[in-house]
Amino acid sequence: MNDKDINIQHLKFTQRPIPIPVDYRPLYKISIIILVLKLCCRDNASTLLKLHLFSWILKSDSNMNVMRNYIISNYKKEIEVWNIEPALNRALQFAVADGLCEMTSTKKYKLTEKGESFYNSIIESESFTKEVEFLKFVGKNKITDSRIDEMTKQWKLQYVENK
Template structure:
């Protein structure tokens, strides 16, 4: 008889693990609220615009690409960005918590979301880097600008 078949007890020990902020639902909800509040007319946005800003907030290099694109009057070489699966989960959570809602393929802040935005905005230490970037960009990037950028997506931008 095989000695491994005689296992009578298995136990697990729960150990704390660090979860990157990008995978924490409330962090992503806070980002969504800030994007809608700082960068979107009527606190309303397309999913593609939310993905653009969520991708930008992942790194300083991405932030620089967006700022350069805006500074170049939307004429720079920048054309492809990442789609963030964590954003989709954050949106589902935000909708279920009634922080935002979906209306005609747009996402917008609810009254509860606007209150959350104002409380995040008031806290001078919370998400400082994100606030600075989103405030610099403001409402300069319209859905039309993003749609024109998407039209440039081709196989030429794909790397091995």
């Protein structure tokens, strides 16, 4: 598979009265998904909740610092509730439809061979250097599914009782 296999045939632009923020652009979100699957997920597969966590983390330097401090503290610091984005869900639908990732029998999103090729294109373009650097810091074993489960249990105990 090569870069020529990644072919977007029907692309239509609609002029809007205001520009669409980058966070809501499907190609940006698809790129983030591909980077996360490749750099931070065992077997290049992830749950939906983990993808939403990383989407939130990569949204700002502040969020990246929160997660970096959480990891460096050996997961002792408090972590805030992250948001669930419809834009990410939409980008996942596009990524699956285009064959960049697929849904597994365990309900995880898994990078395909075409997705690997797209990943290589992203890395070659050097467009996401800050994000790639952070994701390499996190790696495949610092934020596991069990760690995410612990984080969400903390929400239930802290945020629900305190609000």
